[in-house]
Amino acid sequence: MDAVKTLRASRVIPDRRCFRGLVVKASTVIAPKYTSIKPLHDRVLVKIKTLEDKTAGGILLPATSVTKPQAGEVVAVGEGRTTSKNKVDINVGPGTQVVYSKYAGTELEFNGANHLIVKVDDIVGILETDDVKDLKPLNDRVLIKVAQAEEKTAGGLLLTEAAKEKPSIGTVVAVGSGPSNDEGNRKPISLTPGSSVLYSKYAGDQFKGADGTEYIVLKASDVMAILS
Numbered sequence: 001m002d003a004v005k006t007l008r009a010s011r012v013i014p015d016r017r018c019f020r021g022l023v024v025k026a027s028t029v030i031a032p033k034y035t036s037i038k039p040l041h042d043r044v045l046v047k048i049k050t051l052e053d054k055t056a057g058g059i060l061l062p063a064t065s066v067t068k069p070q071a072g073e074v075v076a077v078g079e080g081r082t083t084s085k086n087k088v089d090i091n092v093g094p095g096t097q098v099v100y101s102k103y104a105g106t107e108l109e110f111n112g113a114n115h116l117i118v119k120v121d122d123i124v125g126i127l128e129t130d131d132v133k134d135l136k137p138l139n140d141r142v143l144i145k146v147a148q149a150e151e152k153t154a155g156g157l158l159l160t161e162a163a164k165e166k167p168s169i170g171t172v173v174a175v176g177s178g179p180s181n182d183e184g185n186r187k188p189i190s191l192t193p194g195s196s197v198l199y200s201k202y203a204g205d206q207f208k209g210a211d212g213t214e215y216i217v218l219k220a221s222d223v224m225a226i227l228s
Helices: 002-010
Strands: 043-048 071-077 097-100 106-110 113-119 123-127 135-137 141-146 169-175 196-199 205-208 214-219 223-227
Touching (some): 043 097, 071 113, 123 141, 135 141, 135 214
Antiparallel strands (some): 071 097, 097 123, 106 113, 123 135, 141 169, 141 214, 169 196, 196 223, 205 214
């Protein structure tokens, strides 16, 4: 009985805000006397989407199983970046629902809500629905539907889940408008939706669609080859 009490007493429920894989990262608390935040240069202030405390079936989730959100609403934007030749504007505005890179930006607590100040280049896309399959990639990003892992070896042997290698092959779903140069002009991405591609194994940000399908958003430069 004493052992059970000791085990219960030793259980610590981590703060949900501290999950970035296994990295603990505390938010900066903005005092109530400050009523607004104006990002500078090419930075964007995003109000982080609230964590879901229940599954779709209404089951309460323990803190350790709640996924850190990578989505939110743009609250304010900077004036853009200035180059030696031109000024490049930010291509998202307040009210836009966006998805950002997992380890990007600086977290803030402001007006009782969690926010993130992030560079516009770390915003991977605009999310117009609640399903990542409808993500609109920005700039040089590409949305790819990940191919399913092979169920059998070449010799016909069934593979266990542990033995299945995660594929780095998928189908292009959507592409961004391309990277911008110092004049603000964009270079189109040389990939088209429907193409089968091979991409770098450790690149990008991974997501799951509403139906469980896996997607990855990565830079076009991380796509290594087109398969046909």
